Amino acid sequence: xxxxxxxxxxxxxxxxxxxxxxxxxxxxxxxxxxxxxxxxxxxxxxxxxxxxxxxxxxxxxxxxxxxxxxxxxxxxxxxxxxxxxxxxxxxxxxxxxxxxxxxxxxxxxxxxxxxxxxxxxxxxxxxxxxxxxxxxxxxxxxxxxxxxxxxxxxxxxxxxxxxxxxxxxxxxxxxxxxxxxxxxxxxxxxxxxxxxxxxxxxxxxxxxxxxxxxxxxxxxxxxxxxxxxxxxxxxxxxxxxxxxxxxxxxxxxxxxxxxxxxxxxxxxxxxxxxxxxxxxxxxxxxxxxxxxxxxxxxxxxxxxxxxxxxxxxxxxxxxxxxx
Numbered sequence: 001x002x003x004x005x006x007x008x009x010x011x012x013x014x015x016x017x018x019x020x021x022x023x024x025x026x027x028x029x030x031x032x033x034x035x036x037x038x039x040x041x042x043x044x045x046x047x048x049x050x051x052x053x054x055x056x057x058x059x060x061x062x063x064x065x066x067x068x069x070x071x072x073x074x075x076x077x078x079x080x081x082x083x084x085x086x087x088x089x090x091x092x093x094x095x096x097x098x099x100x101x102x103x104x105x106x107x108x109x110x111x112x113x114x115x116x117x118x119x120x121x122x123x124x125x126x127x128x129x130x131x132x133x134x135x136x137x138x139x140x141x142x143x144x145x146x147x148x149x150x151x152x153x154x155x156x157x158x159x160x161x162x163x164x165x166x167x168x169x170x171x172x173x174x175x176x177x178x179x180x181x182x183x184x185x186x187x188x189x190x191x192x193x194x195x196x197x198x199x200x201x202x203x204x205x206x207x208x209x210x211x212x213x214x215x216x217x218x219x220x221x222x223x224x225x226x227x228x229x230x231x232x233x234x235x236x237x238x239x240x241x242x243x244x245x246x247x248x249x250x251x252x253x254x255x256x257x258x259x260x261x262x263x264x265x266x267x268x269x270x271x272x273x274x275x276x277x278x279x280x281x282x283x284x285x286x287x288x289x290x291x292x293x294x295x296x297x298x299x300x301x302x303x304x305x306x307x308x309x310x311x312x313x314x315x316x317x318x319x320x321x322x323x
Contacts, residue, residue, distance in 0.1 A: 001025050001026070001067040001068050001107075001222075002025070002026040002028070002065055002066050002067050002068075003020050003025050003026065003027050003028065003066065003067065003068045003069075003070065003222075004027075004028045004029075004030060004063045004066045004068070004069045004070070005017050005020070005027060005028070005029050005030065005070045005072060006030045006031070006055050006058075006069070006070070006071050006072055006073035006099055007030075007031055007035070007036060007071075007072035007073030007074065007112075008027070008029030008030060008031055008036070008041070008048075008070075008072070009029060009031035009033060009036025009037055009038055009040055009041055009050075010031065010035055010036040010037075010040070010072065010073075010174075011040070011168070011170075011172050011173050011174055011211065012072055012112065012165075012168060012211055012214055012215065013029070013031070013036065013070075013072040013073075014036075014040035014041055014172055015170065015171075015172065015211045015212060015214070015215045016070060016072070016214075016215040016218050016219070017029060017041065017044060017048060018044065018215070019212070019215045019216065019218075019219055020219065021044060021047050021048070023219070025068075026049075027044075027047070027048045027049070028048070028049045028050075028051060028063065028066065029041065029048050029049070029050045029051065030051045030053055030055065030058065030062070030063075030073070031050075031051075031052065031053075031073065032052060032053060032054045032055070032073075033052060035075065035076070035174070038050075040172050054095075055071075055073045055091075055095040055096075055098055055099050056090065056091075056094055056095050056098045057098070058098050058099055058102045059102050060101075060102045060103075060104065060105070062102065063102055063103065063106070066103075066106055067106060067107045067108070068106065068107060068108045068109075068110070068222045069099065069103045069106050069108070069109045069110070070110045070112075070218055070222070071096060071099050071109065071110065071111050071112060071149075072112040073091075073095060073099075074091050074092045074095065074096075074112075074141075074142070074145070075087065075088050075091040075092060075138070075141075076138065076174070077138065078136050078138055078260075078316060079312060079313055079315055079316050080138075081136055081137035081138035081141070082136055082137060082315045082316060082319050082320075083315050085137040085141075088137050088138055088141045089137075089141055089144075091141075092138075092141035092142055092144070092145050093141050093144045093145055093148070095145075096111070096145035096148050096149065097148050100148060100149065100152045100158070103158060104156055104158060106158065107159065108159050108160075108161070108221075108222045108227070109149065109153070109158050109159065109160045109161070110160075110161050110162075110163065110218050110221050110222055111145065111146060111149040111160065111161070111162040111163065112163060112165060112218075113142055113143070113145070113146045113162045113163060113164040113165070113230070114138075114139060114142040114143070114164060114165060115164045115165060115166040115167070115207075115232065115234075115265060115267065116134065116135070116136075116138065116139035116142065117132050117133075117134055117139055117142060117143040117146070117164065118130050118131075118132065118133060118262075119132075119133030119134055119135045119139065119260075119262070120133065120135070120260075120261075120262045120263075121133070121262065123268075124238075124264050124266045125234075125238075125266040125267055125268035125269075126232070126265075126266060126267060126268055127232070127268040127270075127271070128164070128230050128231065128232055128268075128271055135260035135261075135320065136260060136316075136319075136320060146162045146164075146230070149162055150162065150228065150230070153227065153228045154228060159227035159228070160227060160228055161221040161222075161224075161226060161227060161228075161229055161230075161231065162229075162230045162231070163214075163217055163218065163221060163230075163231050163232075163233045164230065164231065164232050164233065164267075165209065165214055165233050166206075166207040166208075166209050166232065166233060166234040166235070166265055166266075166267045167206045167207050167208045167209055167234075167265055168209050168210075168211055168214050169181070169183045169208050169209070169210060169211065169287060169291070170210050170211030170212065170287060170290070170291065171211070171290065171291060171294045171297060172211075172297065173211070175188070175297070175298055175300065175301035175302065182206075182241070182244070183291060184298060184301050185197065185301075185304050186244070186245075186248055187248075187291065187295055187297075187298040187301070188298045188299075188301035188302065188303050188304070189250070189303065189304070190248055190249075190250055190295065191295060191298060191299055192303055193250075194303065194305065195250065195251040195252050195253040196245050196248065196250055196251070196252040196253070197252075197253055197255050197304060197305065197306055197309055198241055198242070198245060198252045198253065198254050198255065199241070199254075199255055199256075199257055199258060199261070200254070200256075200257035201254065202240060202241045202242035202245065202252070202254070203240055203241075203242060203263075204240065204241055204261075204262075204263045204264065205238040205239055205240045205241075205263070205264050205265070205266070206238060206239060206241070206264075206265050207234040207235055207237065207238050207239075207265045207266050207267050208235060208239055208244075208284050208287070209233060209234050209235045209267075209280065210235070210280070210282035210284075210286075210287040210290075212282060213233075213235070213280040213281060213282055214233055216278065216281075217231075217233045217272065217276075217278050220276045220277070220278045221276060221278075224275075224276050226275055226276060229275065231269075231271055231272040231275070231276070232267040232268060232269050232271065232272060233267070233269070233272065233278075234266070234267025234268075234269050234280070235267075235280045235284065236267075236269055236279075236280055237266075237284065238264055238265065238266035239284050243284075244288065247284075247285060247288045247289075248288065248292070253306060255306050255309055255310070256310075256317075258313065258316055258317065258320070259316070259317060259320040259321045260316075260320040
């Protein structure tokens, strides 16, 4: 198939690109490089077509002949979404609409949704039928994008699938942002011999899902005859932050718990298992081991400490404390 991967120079997108190429597919990567990085594609540069473009400017002509569209482009991070919600709406909602309009004739459209739409759930493991409770603009904009995807699938007959990712980790994960994902923070701290900044008491658990498993879920969804469905993509387990610190090895320092964050994220993946025959295969321990083997990737990542985190998350505490 000919595939288009928006956000293909990013973390998940570059791993998906690797997988698609390994299966013999043609890949067009579309990325404006504001969040993505060409070094993530350096090893594939002779095998892909690359288009530097903002998704809001994508047209049908740009993806003429494309069979499958994987829409992974967008803005992440909680704090920037609180401080600049219009930019997040533009990227994650308007951008998704633009990609959908350009994709009217494709054979499959896969959307990368976010488990953050569940907010703080009542049910663990959390099924796709759980109440939607976005706690901050990033979560809301990803959910609104998903609503557009499902509506366009119903109205215009595009075969769509939305995948709600849970706590994706692995090589090439983001190194930037006001306060990036936990692995980017911790690995930079490990490189520099600094203590890990653990939120709360570290007993909170996360459904850490390895990036190659997420990529395989995207591929499985595109290959299937299933359409107009929403699936959770998780690891089948929930692991504490303290366990992560134990595996990484090093001292830790505790910082205040943040409002609006769940104590647990844990996906019910029974639906994707039964409908698509997909199963995660990389254990948390093996995934962390692979990260440590590629730790040099984070040598230039921002180095956070309790004070810089407190300064960077003032908006978080200010606006979400009532949540």
